[in-house]
Amino acid sequence: MIALLIPVVLLLLYWYFARIFRYWKTRNVPYIEPVFPFGNFKNVALMRESIGVFVANMYKSSKEDFIGIWVLTTPSLIFRSPELLKHILVKDFNYFYDRPVLAEEDVDFIGANMLFFQKNPEWKAVRSKIGAVFSLSKLRGMVTIVDKIGEDMMKYLKKSGNDFEMNSRELCAKLTTDVIVSCGFGINANCFEDEKSPFREAGKKLFDLTLFNCLRVICYFLVPSIARLFKISFFDPKGVNFLRRVFWQAIDEREESKISRHDLIDILINLRQSESIPNFVGDKLAAQSIQFYAAGFETTSTGFSFSLYQIALHPDIQEKLRDEIHQFYNEHHEFTYDNIKSLTYLDKVFSETLRMHPGLPFLNRMTMNDYTIPETKHVIEKGTPIYISVLGLHFDPEYYPDPEIFDPERFSEENIKSRPEYAYLPFGNGPRNCIGARFAVMVTKICVAKILLQYKIEACEATPKKIEYDPNSFLAAPKGALTLRFIKINN
Ligand code: HEM
Secondary structure, eight states: OHHHHHHHHHHHHHHHHHHHTTHHHHTTOOBOOOBTTTBTOHHHHTTSSOHHHHHHHHHHTOOSSEEEEEETTEEEEEEOOHHHHHIIIIITGGGSOBOSSOOOTTTOHHHHTSTTTOOTTHHHHHHHHHGGGGOHHHHHHHHHHHHHHHHHHHHHHHHTOSEEEEEHHHHHHHHHHHHHHHHHHSOOOOTTTOTTOHHHHHHHHHHSOOHHHHHHHHHHHTOHHHHHHTTOOSSOHHHHHHHHHHHHHHHHHHHHHOOOOOSHHHHHHHHHHOSSSTTOOTHHHHHHHHHHHHHHHHHHHHHHHHHHHHHHHOHHHHHHHHHHHHHHHHHHSSOOTTGGGGOHHHHHHHHHHHHHSOSSOEEEEEOOSOEEOTTSOOEEOTTOEEEEEHHHHHTOTTTSSSTTSOOGGGGSHHHHHTSOGGGOOTTOOSTTSOTTHHHHHHHHHHHHHHHHHHEEEEOOTTSOSSOOBOTTOSSOOBSSOOEEEEEEOOO
């Protein structure tokens, strides 16, 4: 009996996979040949390559405007053409308003209620309110906090002597943890004084590339059914629970003191009482605050440390930048949200850093209704996940000649105009873009400027010559430390 069953099962399996893997061929869509049983995601499933690098390699392997792939057995599309990206992200947003990630309250209540993962219609209602945290007037107010924490960073550097080596990733992680926790919750995380600050430890729990954290990411992106079955949360529950406790404590203290700081906590307290979002109570509020920390801390910290890394590798760019900052400081004597706009070379350096190291190396969207690709007869079926390779676009020689070279002049007004707008997407684009982009740029600009006013930074023996992204991260996180040498300048 068993001898008879085995060939039948094998035959059924073969038929099942053959049918799935014919999906794009039968629709006349150019595709990348899948491999049984991984589709096109073998190296990601086996933790050999990060999702971002892998999607970028698929982008690179084709010249088509869009290509069919299989995320394991799910037929999906990579869109390459910037013209079409404009449709997906902006013009036809109504067809692509959710992300294709698992967001189910009974699997991971906090995760499902984070803005990044949230589905419509709730996403829309929450986004319009949460966006207020980063209004222009709020950002202007936050500069004082960033400046103060930037000074704590300078004292910390001073304690290390006049010529020392330091892992810039850890330095930047301390800075961004303090900044995010202070601007969001009104709490001093004290990372520069306390090496064991519980906030820094929570950040490590959420983002350190432990085997469990990697498996979580793989489940969410590749096999959501397993995450669903075993009720696996996206982030480490210990880190999340710590932040949850802190959040409720901050709410209680704020309500008791009746002092308004116009920060995230105040906005969430008001939302709880508002009728515009019914049932916005309990851990739905905590989810937004944990989201604020999770989405802001690691991305900003990585962008900041990659900036220092690139500046250290390019002494001529560093000198030019320092001249600009000196001139700026002699004129203004302080940083404000408005005056840092005049640091235009610093702006170019940071833009080029995010081109080469986009924190989130790919974007994704879900097709919410059957959609005809403009100027073609191809119909994308409802439920098809869409991938956009930010890393692929940023290294495409068609838009960035000699893409491996770090050249801030790519971001001169003239050069920006000469490229398609959607070939640069470090913060995504459209209604679902990054809400913290202006905040991240402001923090990085102020803190890079503070460091360069007092220190020369150089590559040392321990500095990696070439960046290798960690295969276990869904962010573009470097493998290991970014150690740099800091030399005090006698101004
Ligand atoms: C250099 C730093 C940062 C980078 C590179 C970055 C990048 C991104 C990208 C690429 C997206 C997806 C956009 C899309 O799908 O179109 C995103 C979304 C998001 N980011 Fe950021 N981000 C950064 C900093 C921040 C900060 C500081 C915060 C808040 C404190 C933040 C909060 C968010 C949120 C809440 C979303 C989800 C938006 C939504 O789905 O509506 N990010 N970010």
